[in-house]
Amino acid sequence: MPKITIDGKEVECRSGTNVLQAALEAGWDIPHYCYHPGLSVVASCRLCLMEMQMPHPKTGEMGWAPKLFPACQTPVRDGMVVRFDSETVRAARDHCMEYFLLNHPLDCPVCDQAGECYLQDYSYKFGEPISRMVDQKLVNPKKDVGPKTLLYSDRCVMCSRCVRFTKEVAGTGELCITNRGNRSEIDVFPGIPLDNALQGNVVDICPVGALLDKDFLFKQRVWFLQSAPSICPGCSTGCAIRIDTNDNIVYRLKPRYNPGVNDWWMCDEGRFGWKYVHDADRLTTAKVRRGADVSAPLWEDLGGIVSYRFEQHVARKGSAGVFCVLSPMMSCEEAWLLISFMQKIAPEVTPLVGHVPVSGEDQAFPISAAGKDVKFSIRNEKCPNRRGVEMVITASGCPTIGFDEFVEKAGKDEVSAAWIVGGYPDRDWAPKDLTKAAGKIELLVVQDTFENKLTADAAVVLPSCAFVERGGCFVNAQGRIQPFLTAIRPPDGCRRDGQYLYELAGYEGVYNAARVRELMAATMSPFGDLADAPAKPAHQH
Amino acid sequence: MADYEPILLRNVGIENSTALKTYESRGGYRALRKALKMTPQEVQAEVKAANLRGRGGAGFPAGVKWGFLPRDRKITYLCVNGDESEPPTFSNRVLLEQDPHQLIEGTIISGYATQTRIAYIYMRVEFHEQFHVLQRAIDEVYEAGYLGKDILRSGYSLECYIHRGAGAYVCGEETGLLESLEGKRGWPRIKPPFPAVEGLFHKPTVVNNVETLCNVPHIIERGAEWFTGIGPEGSSGPKLFCVSGPVQRPGCFEGPMTITCRQLIEDDAYARGMLDGKQVKAVMPGGISMGILTADELDMKMDFADPANYGLLGLGTAAAVVIDTETDIRDVLANVTRFFSHESCGQCTQCREGTGWMYRIARRIADGAGRIEDLDILVEVASNMGMMPGLSICGLSDGVAYPIRTIVEKFRNEFEEHIRRQSPNRALNVLATMN
Numbered sequence: 001m002p003k004i005t006i007d008g009k010e011v012e013c014r015s016g017t018n019v020l021q022a023a024l025e026a027g028w029d030i031p032h033y034c035y036h037p038g039l040s041v042v043a044s045c046r047l048c049l050m051e052m053q054m055p056h057p058k059t060g061e062m063g064w065a066p067k068l069f070p071a072c073q074t075p076v077r078d079g080m081v082v083r084f085d086s087e088t089v090r091a092a093r094d095h096c097m098e099y100f101l102l103n104h105p106l107d108c109p110v111c112d113q114a115g116e117c118y119l120q121d122y123s124y125k126f127g128e129p130i131s132r133m134v135d136q137k138l139v140n141p142k143k144d145v146g147p148k149t150l151l152y153s154d155r156c157v158m159c160s161r162c163v164r165f166t167k168e169v170a171g172t173g174e175l176c177i178t179n180r181g182n183r184s185e186i187d188v189f190p191g192i193p194l195d196n197a198l199q200g201n202v203v204d205i206c207p208v209g210a211l212l213d214k215d216f217l218f219k220q221r222v223w224f225l226q227s228a229p230s231i232c233p234g235c236s237t238g239c240a241i242r243i244d245t246n247d248n249i250v251y252r253l254k255p256r257y258n259p260g261v262n263d264w265w266m267c268d269e270g271r272f273g274w275k276y277v278h279d280a281d282r283l284t285t286a287k288v289r290r291g292a293d294v295s296a297p298l299w300e301d302l303g304g305i306v307s308y309r310f311e312q313h314v315a316r317k318g319s320a321g322v323f324c325v326l327s328p329m330m331s332c333e334e335a336w337l338l339i340s341f342m343q344k345i346a347p348e349v350t351p352l353v354g355h356v357p358v359s360g361e362d363q364a365f366p367i368s369a370a371g372k373d374v375k376f377s378i379r380n381e382k383c384p385n386r387r388g389v390e391m392v393i394t395a396s397g398c399p400t401i402g403f404d405e406f407v408e409k410a411g412k413d414e415v416s417a418a419w420i421v422g423g424y425p426d427r428d429w430a431p432k433d434l435t436k437a438a439g440k441i442e443l444l445v446v447q448d449t450f451e452n453k454l455t456a457d458a459a460v461v462l463p464s465c466a467f468v469e470r471g472g473c474f475v476n477a478q479g480r481i482q483p484f485l486t487a488i489r490p491p492d493g494c495r496r497d498g499q500y501l502y503e504l505a506g507y508e509g510v511y512n513a514a515r516v517r518e519l520m521a522a523t524m525s526p527f528g529d530l531a532d533a534p535a536k537p538a539h540q541h
Numbered sequence: 542m543a544d545y546e547p548i549l550l551r552n553v554g555i556e557n558s559t560a561l562k563t564y565e566s567r568g569g570y571r572a573l574r575k576a577l578k579m580t581p582q583e584v585q586a587e588v589k590a591a592n593l594r595g596r597g598g599a600g601f602p603a604g605v606k607w608g609f610l611p612r613d614r615k616i617t618y619l620c621v622n623g624d625e626s627e628p629p630t631f632s633n634r635v636l637l638e639q640d641p642h643q644l645i646e647g648t649i650i651s652g653y654a655t656q657t658r659i660a661y662i663y664m665r666v667e668f669h670e671q672f673h674v675l676q677r678a679i680d681e682v683y684e685a686g687y688l689g690k691d692i693l694r695s696g697y698s699l700e701c702y703i704h705r706g707a708g709a710y711v712c713g714e715e716t717g718l719l720e721s722l723e724g725k726r727g728w729p730r731i732k733p734p735f736p737a738v739e740g741l742f743h744k745p746t747v748v749n750n751v752e753t754l755c756n757v758p759h760i761i762e763r764g765a766e767w768f769t770g771i772g773p774e775g776s777s778g779p780k781l782f783c784v785s786g787p788v789q790r791p792g793c794f795e796g797p798m799t800i801t802c803r804q805l806i807e808d809d810a811y812a813r814g815m816l817d818g819k820q821v822k823a824v825m826p827g828g829i830s831m832g833i834l835t836a837d838e839l840d841m842k843m844d845f846a847d848p849a850n851y852g853l854l855g856l857g858t859a860a861a862v863v864i865d866t867e868t869d870i871r872d873v874l875a876n877v878t879r880f881f882s883h884e885s886c887g888q889c890t891q892c893r894e895g896t897g898w899m900y901r902i903a904r905r906i907a908d909g910a911g912r913i914e915d916l917d918i919l920v921e922v923a924s925n926m927g928m929m930p931g932l933s934i935c936g937l938s939d940g941v942a943y944p945i946r947t948i949v950e951k952f953r954n955e956f957e958e959h960i961r962r963q964s965p966n967r968a969l970n971v972l973a974t975m976n
Contacts, residue, residue, distance in 0.1 A: 043731045044888040046932055068931035073731055092932060095925045099894035132918055134972050135901040158887060177726060177887070180709065182897035184887030 002078035007085045013076050020048045020071035023084070030084060031093065031122045033159035033207045035072035038264045038375075039168055043073040045159055047122075049092050050074075053081040068092055097127040103138045103182060105154045113209030115222040119157060140185050145175075146194030148214050148268065149203060153185045156210035162186060162202040169265060169375050171366025172196040186210070197378060198365060200271045204254055205264070215272060216252045220244075228487035229256060231474050233329060233384040233467045234270035237377055238476030241266060243274075243468050243487035250277055250468055250488060261480060267378045274468065276425045282449055283463035284494040290459075299495050303503050306445065306460055310345045313417050313443045319346035321416030323406060325354040326393065328383035329423035329464075330497070331472025332481070332527065333516040335385075335392040337501035342419065343396060344506070351393045352400045354421060355429055357382040379477055383424075384467075388475035395523045410437035417441065422448035423464040423497075430454045447497065464497050465490045472498065472513045473530065481530055483513065545810065547795045548779045549755050553639040559674050561681040564642035570687060572758035576650045577695040579761075584654035588757060590765035592777050597622055597713070597750030598828070598857045599936065600845045603757075607655050609737035610745045618746040619657040620722065621648055621754060623664040624706050624713040627828035628880060630860035632781035633751040635793045637664075637671040640755075641678035645701070647754035649687060650761055652699045655747050660701045663718050666708050676703055710884035714935045715748040716740075717886065728888050729935035752781055772797035776844035776856075782811070786863030789813035798856075802826050803839035805861055815865065822866040823952070827857025829877055830940025832947035852950075854943040870952045871959060874919075875900070875907040877948065881941040889933035891926040896941055898922060910971035911960045919949050 001012050006023050013022035021037060023030050033045040049068040056063055062081075068089065071082070083089070100119060108114040140153040163175045163186060174194045178187045188194055194202070203213045225244040232239040232253070240258035244251050253274060255266035285296045288305055297305055314322065324342045326335045342349040358380050365376040393400050401409075409415050411433055418441050422429055427450035430438075435453040438444060446458035455461045469490040473483040490496055498511040521528025552558045552567060564570070576584050589604025610617060621644070625633040636644060644662075652660050664672055679701055682688045690698045704722055706712050712721040716730035719741050740746025756778055760768050769777040776798040782805055785791045790813045800808070802824055807814045815821060824834045826841065832853035834841060841851050848855055864873060882900035887893045899922055902915045923946040926932050927939035949956065960968075 041731070042888070043934065044890070046890050049931060067929065070731075070931075092925065092930075095922075096890050099890050099898070102894050102898055133898060135898075135905060138897065158890075158893065179887070180711075181882050181885040181887050182893050184893065 002076050002080075004076050004079070005081040007083050015076070017076055018072055019050065019074045019076055019080075019082055022076050023071060028084065029125070030071060031097075031118075031126055032072060033118065033157050034161065036161050036164075036205055036264075039161060039164040039205075041072050042160060042164070043070040045096070045157065046070065047093060047096050048072050049089055050082045050084050051086050051089055093126055094128065097123060098131065098133075100157050101127070101131055102133045103140075103154070105137070105139070107155070111152075111155065111209040112212050112217055112222075113155075113206075117209055118207040119155075119209075138182055140183070143187065145186075145188045145211075146199060148272075149194050149199060150212040150214055150217065151186060152210050152212065153187075155208050156186055157208050158184055158186075159207060160186075161205045161207070162211055165202050165205060166194070166196070166199075167366075169201070169366055170196045170198045171368035173368070174199075175202070196367075197267050197269065197363065198265060198376060200268045201255070201265045213252070220246055220251045225251060227254075228468075228485045230467065230484040230487060231384060231476075231482045232266060232270040232273075233474070234267070234273050234382065235379040236381040236384060236386060236477040237262060237379050238384055238474055238478075238480065238482050239266040239270060240482065241270070245468075245488050248488045250274055258482075261476065261478065261482075262376065265376050267376070269378065273425065274466075276449070277466040277468050279450070281451070282466075282491060282494075283451060283455070283461065284491045285463060286500075287455075287461040288459070289461075299500065302462075302500060306504065307345060309443055309445075309459065310342075310417065314346050317416045317442070319348040321414060322346040322349045323409075323415050323418040324349050324351040325403070325406060325418060325420040326351055326389045327354045327421035327423050327464075328356050328386040328389055329467075330385060330389060330421055331470060331474060331484075331513070332385065332388040332392055333472040333513050333520070334470075334497050334501055335389045336395075336520050337498070337505040337516065338419065338421070339392060339396045339398070340505040341501065343398065346417070349398060350401060350406075351396060351398050352403060352406055353386060353389050353393065354403055355424070355431065356386050356403070357424065357426070357429065381477065384474040384476070387477070387479060388473065388481070391475060391524060392520075395520075407431060407434045407437065410434060410441060413440050415441050417443035419445040419447070420454060420458075421464065422446065422452075422454065423466075424449070427452050462497075462500065463490075463494050465494065470496055470498060473517070473527070481526055483530060545796055548759055549636065549643070549752070549781060550640075550793070550795045552643065553635060558639050559641055559678060561642060561678065561685060564640070568762075569642055570646055572762040573646050573649055573687060574693060576653055576761045577693055577697060581654050581656055584650060584761065587765050588651075588654065588760055591756075591760045591768040592765075592775070593753065593756055593760060593768070594776065594778075594845055595750055596752035596756070596780070596858075598627070598830075598855070600856060603651075603749055603753050606737065606749070607651075607747055609735065610655060610747065611738060614745045616744045617655050617657045618741040618744055619648065619652050619655060619660040620715075620718060620741060620746060620748045621660065621662040621751060622713060622715065622718055622748055623662055623668070623751045624718060625668075625751070625858075626665055626710040626713050626884075627830065627858045627860065629785045629825070629862035630783055630828050630858040632783050632793050632858065632860065634668065634671060635781070636751055636755055637668065638674050641675045642682070643755045643758065644675070644751055645678060645682050645688070647757040648701060649692065649699055650757050651747070651749060651754055652701075653697050657747070658698060658700065660699060661722055661741070662701065662703045663712070663722055664703055664705050665712075666705045668705075672703060672705060679703070709886070710880075711886040711935070711937055714937060717935065718748060719746065728886050729937070731934055773799055773842070773844055775846055780843070780859055782843060783858070783860035784812040784863065785860070787816045787819045787865045788863055789816060798842070798844035800843050801839065802834060802841045802843060802861060805843060806839070806863060812863075815863070819865040819867070821863060822868060823864040823870070823873070824861050825864070825944065826859070826861045827853065827855060828860050828940075829862065829880065829944050830937075831855055831857035832943040833873075833951060835951050852943075852947055854939055857940075869907070869959075870948065870955050871903070871907040871911075874945070874948050874956075875903040877944050878903040881937075881945075885937065885941070886935075889938065891932050892938035892941065895922045895926050895938070899941075899945060905968075905971065906956065906960070908971065909959075909963050910968045911956070911963070912968050913957060913960055916949055916953060916956055916960075920946055923949070 239262035240256035438457040502511040721727040878900040882896040
């Protein structure tokens with residue numbers, strides 16, 4: 001590990017990195033726009049300039065070189081000495097900050113980025129309160145660059161991150177730069193809008209308010225938002241995300257840095273795939289059907305009712321025909337609690353992984369690289385936790401079958417009782433054969449987010465919360481166990497799946513995913529090694 | 542300097558000078574035959590010994606540049622920089638349209654010295670006639686066997702292509718040129734890596750100016766010693782100078798780098814003095830981007846070293862634009878700033894925003910609405926840009942800083958007088974209508 005000296009302090013840094021990254025990781029706040037660790041280095045914003053010690057060309061004596069160097073472009077070398085706190089560096093930075101605001105409209109009061117804008121932050125920290133520019137400002141136009149994105153080029157600082165993103169990560173290259181000098185603008189090619197599966201990331205990496213998300217536009221001032229770390233349930237990639245909410249309403253999802261999984265990015269499918277969370281017709285209460293009579297029991301009574309029904313059923317028919325269909329949308333903890341309950345009440349229960357939604361093929365990015373140097377993947381398995389549920393089933397020691405086999409058995413009347421978990425964003429997820437056979441299952445418990453054909457035939461219907469309302473962990477396609485936290489409360493009257501399953505499994509008190517993982521660790525050691533939860537997400541730049 | 546016999550321009554003005562026959566009849570392609578009998582290392586050593594400094598503006602020795610190529614390279618590209626876009630400069634143009642074979646011979650010899658298989662001549666798009674002249678010459682040369690496979694049965698092969706630019710000044714910067722040649726936006730690259738290590742299509746590349754390569758055949762033919770005998774030490778060899786403005790004979794001239802700026806304007810061999818009734822007020826002696834000389838500073842030598850003593854960036858393209866006393870210095874400044882704000886590529890903040898800001902200030906001063914503090918802002922902004930202090934990627938902004946700073950500093954009295962003579966509220970009123 002090379003050691004470098006920054007502003008007189010010795011810092012150990014990763015080899016192969018650059019001075020800017022090393023300084024940022026060591027806690028320095030070095031202003032920068034064009035540098036992004038996930039993109040190529042262009043060293044064009046000239047904000048991260050520093051002084052560096054070099055041997056004198058004649059005497060060989062070490063001294064400060066007479067010019068400045070961009071820290072982002074300078075690789076670290078063991079023993080190198082740099083400084084950011086000198087008068088020269090400050091003067092260069094001051095000028096740069098003044099230039100960024102020369103033609104900027106200063107429309108922060110109506111700008112979505114205000115509050116998380118690096119032009120604002122750096123201006124407060126490094127800039128001057130007064131501009132010496134008295135002439136007319138140049139006004140670059142506002143443009144609609146794609147179905148989901150707006151570009152206010154008057155706010156742009158020309159860092160070119162977005163252009164590099166579409167070229168280097170998405171591989172689609174829709175964005176380009178037109179014109180020269182201070183009339184330069186980001187633009188799209190005529191007739192080709194910015195419309196690729198990763199395009200939302202350009203809004204995230206825009207350090208200012210130039211690229212805007214139409215979906216979030218004018219919805220919230222960002223300082224009202226609270227963030228919770230979560231995992232995207234959109235596919236088995238398991239991108240680390242941040243859920244931004246205010247007053248129990250989700251406003252947007254943003255990616256969280258997660259090396260080796262999603263790095264800095266997420267796809268649009270995940271980014272905008274949460275809207276069902278606030279649908280008015282979600283299931284919020286439990287329902288118990290006795291003949292034609294449907295009642296909504298108190299949550300306190302529910303455990304007793306469900307246990308009683310299963311006990312009676314097993315007493316009558318034995319537990320061989322009892323099945324437990326665990327949805328790959330469930331967290332590992334929920335799956336484990338449900339199996340624990342079912343095993344207790346029906347010792348011969350057959351747990352199985354439920355419907356795994358698959359759509360098309362895996363997509364690898366950059367798409368132009370044809371599968372080489374993959375920087376991001378969208379998986380065709382549109383659920384977050386098939387592997388996690390499989391792990392739990394294997395650890396339970398119960399024999400298991402495939403979902404198709406289960407549907408077949410149900411059609412052949414071989415399923416006498418079943419607990420089926422749904423929870424998919426698509427409310428009509430259940431295959432036709434299953435909904436047809438559902439009526440033949442004597443005791444059917446369905447746990448789902450929306451009413452559908454299955455819940456219509458169920459003896460007991462339990463509401464399943466959306467991922468933003470739950471906490472636990474998912475196991476992604478690479479086998480990584482990734483914890484996520486609750487972002488908002490469930491709708492009024494609704495209880496979290498984890499909570500009622502916790503009680504059914506015989507535990508008392510408030511459901512706590514970390515506590516459940518401790519219990520799970522007895523048979524599944526990887527879950528014991530997991531940190532409690534991801535740290536509060538830092539707003540990354 | 543009447544006894545100076547032109548070398549680079551020796552074929553200029555003679556009948557049918559662009560034809561291969563004419564060129565050959567005057568000793569053309571003899572140097573190539575000689576070079577092909579030498580080893581590439583010998584050719585390179587000869588050019589290095591001649592201390593042939595780059596004629597494009599920066600003055601970096603060509604032989605040293607070739608020496609930076611990695612030894613274990615497999616592919617080398619040679620790019621000829623014919624993107625001559627510096628404002629009062631037209632020396633490459635003369636070479637291209639009057640004597641294309643001299644450049645082609647220089648290109649082939651340099652290609653041989655650097656073991657290049659493919660040479661690209663990057664030509665500014667405004668050179669229409671010159672493009673056709675050069676293309677015809679290249680076709681002729683292919684037919685004669687000086688280009689293509691196994692040149693003159695030496696075993697050495699070279700393909701040569703002309704690539705035309707799209708009208709950007711910054712594509713004359715060598716890495717901007719490479720980007721443009723690759724079909725991308727002409728944004729100069731960050732260095733290192735330098736083109737000699739990673740240039741065109743990520744392969745070792747040499748970029749040389751047209752005039753530089755035109756010197757190469759003469760060095761090979763007559764030897765490095767002859768070459769260093771012309772002109773002062775450190776600035777050896779023949780040099781083309783351009784003179785424009787209200788002089789008796791504007792044009793492109795050749796001479797040793799011992800002459801002064803005054804000689805260039807007044808000597809009979811060159812511009813032959815000012816037009817009747819005109820007086821020199823200032824000269825921009827190296828294109829516009831090197832800075833300005835006052836009428837008192839005309840004894841500056843037109844070599845690589847002396848301009849620095851007068852606060853200039855360098856010799857540049859050695860194209861002097863003469864400004865007479867009837868020209869308003871405010872218009873000069875406005876024109877210079879307009880050019881650079883139009884040509885800044887827009888990559889680095891200081892250059893992108895600084896040039897635009899300075900143009901708006903200069904325009905306002907020229908419109909009679911300047912303020913004294915504007916002059917300080919101009920100097921401050923101009924002093925805070927450039928590659929040399931590490932503030933930008935390429936040298937374009939050094940070339941912005943020097944003229945603007947020297948114009949304002951050397952003619953500050955005149956600016957102040959204009960501003961004082963403005964009606965007192967003019968600046969305020971103009972600004973009020975703007976905002």
